[in-house]
Amino acid sequence: MKDGSRRNVWLRHGAIALAYALGYVLLRQVSWSHWVLFSGYRLAVLLLVPYRYWPALVVGELGPVAYVSFSCIETFGWVWSSLMLVPPIALAMPVVRACRDRLNMIPARGPVRMGAVLICTLAVSALWTFMNMAALSVAKAPSGFPPINYSVEAARWFIGNYLGILTLVPLVLMVWEGRAKRAASWRMGLERALRGRLAIEVAAFVVPALALLVWIGLEASGEGSRQVARMLMFLPVVWLALRHGWHGAAIGGTVASVAVVLTMPELYDTSTLQAEVFVAFAATSMLLFGSRIAVLHQQKGQGSELAGRSLDLARRIQAQCEAQLRQTSVGIELISETIHATEELMFERLRQTRVTVDPREFRRRTTVTREQLFQLADGLNPVTLREHGLVAALRRGGIARALNTQRIGYWCAARGGIDQLSSPVQLALHRLVSEAITYLCSIHSVGDLTVRLRSGRHAGRRWAVVRIDALFSADPGLRVRGGPLLHRLAATGLGIDAIRDRAALYEGTVKVHASAHGECISAMVYDDEARSKEWAVPVDSTTPELFSFR
Incomplete structure (x- = not known):
């Protein structure tokens, strides 16, 4: 045995x-x-x-x-x-x-x-x-x-x-x-x-x-x-x-x-x-x-x-x-600029060699390509947000362009010193708005959207409230179903739970309630300015370097 x-x-x-x-x-x-x-x-x-x-x-x-x-x-x-x-x-x-x-x-x-x-x-x-x-x-x-x-x-x-x-x-x-x-x-x-x-x-x-x-x-x-x-x-x-x-x-x-x-x-x-x-x-x-x-x-x-x-x-x-x-x-923006310079050189050579060729179709296609590259770069990290702040990014950035192409009315109102918020919190609010708009447009036919921002200070901490009001429409053609907006706004499309998780990173809360003719999503977050500076990571510091051994 x-x-x-x-x-x-x-x-x-x-x-x-x-x-x-x-x-x-x-x-x-x-x-x-x-x-x-x-x-x-x-x-x-x-x-x-x-x-x-x-x-x-x-x-x-x-x-x-x-x-x-x-x-x-x-x-x-x-x-x-x-x-x-x-x-x-x-x-x-x-x-x-x-x-x-x-x-x-x-x-x-x-x-x-x-x-x-x-x-x-x-x-x-x-x-x-x-x-x-x-x-x-x-x-x-x-x-x-x-x-x-x-x-x-x-x-x-x-x-x-x-x-x-x-x-x-x-x-x-x-x-x-x-x-x-x-x-x-x-x-x-x-x-x-x-x-x-x-x-x-x-x-x-x-x-x-x-x-x-x-x-x-x-x-x-x-x-x-x-x-x-x-x-x-x-x-x-x-x-x-x-x-x-x-x-x-x-x-x-x-x-x-x-x-x-x-x-x-x-x-x-x-x-x-x-x-x-x-x-x-x-x-x-x-x-x-x-x-x-x-x-x-x-x-x-x-x-x-x-x-x-x-x-x-x-x-x-x-x-x-x-x-x-x-x-x-x-990096994508730099590639877009390089492509644009190459296109101009190509058109110049084309005019010199073939005078009878109409370059308008080529220009239309190259313009569409540059616009797609811009949409990709803006979705990953909004260009207008980096250069002009959160309010400008919401009013004329990628969100406004995306909703305009879907024939959805859009307006953004802000008061209370939104630009005084730290950069990480402004970016987080932009992501919250993108996720909320994608969520509302994917489950309803939305005719108009209004984003309201408000900020203030209490007990030494700055707070910010964002409210997204959606006015429903009877036109089924306005039903986006999330797909196009997901790609253009770089949203995850995980729904209201993902919005609550993102707000929770800044000790925030999210509420969803029905309005007279639609639905409303509101979120409140807090900004600790001292810690926000510690969270910010310079772009140069994220560039990997080869390991060297001596």
């Missing part, structure tokens, strides 16, 4: 070692220094496999690394071969165990602690990069081999390990966390997940958008256009994180990292490495932002001091996200 039980234990360990080695070998075939996908597989296994099976994982990885070590011993020398015999998974085990035990990274009950996961990710990425650099420093270089730039190689390995982990680990943890919420059968749970809003949005919007950006990156003639297409790939990560928390950021980060890798023109491409740094930074920020929002919901009702600190952190993270959107908006 004991022999049979012992035999079953050895069989389980052997099966785990064999399965891990097989997955390691398969993922190694699609990994390189820019994108070390098997690093994510290695860490995901360490996070979820019980400690008693860890020796089997070491044995499973020892086989592939020993094969590489002995097959290249004559090329790189016995010192390099000796270092390569050390399984990297064994070096990461103390770090992962410390994070699992001391930081309670993956609790048995409750949500995954994404902050601890990212700390563990940074630690093991640095550890594995150091190990690779140590082996590279003692490798015997072949004759005629060019000098090695260790800073560049270290940056490649670190970003490759980090992005490879971000590609797999959050996705695996999302599936693991949702196992208790699903039905008894995995088949029913999978069907429910595929029918959920997150899966539908990824399939209907995110994947096509990234496929278009990949096509632009592959077909672009200039490196600048290709780099812009790669930088724009982080936008789906932001959009999914704002709609679905860190679960959306996990899926968006995975798809965006795959899309960036698909645009690599060659194995060691510096521009691709820069885009990967940007995507990794965006994915990290969105994972933190999404997990923090979930923590805020759980900690609601606890001590006011703890809630206040958490709220400040959420505001700072939101300010970082808005700064990223602003940076992208400015």
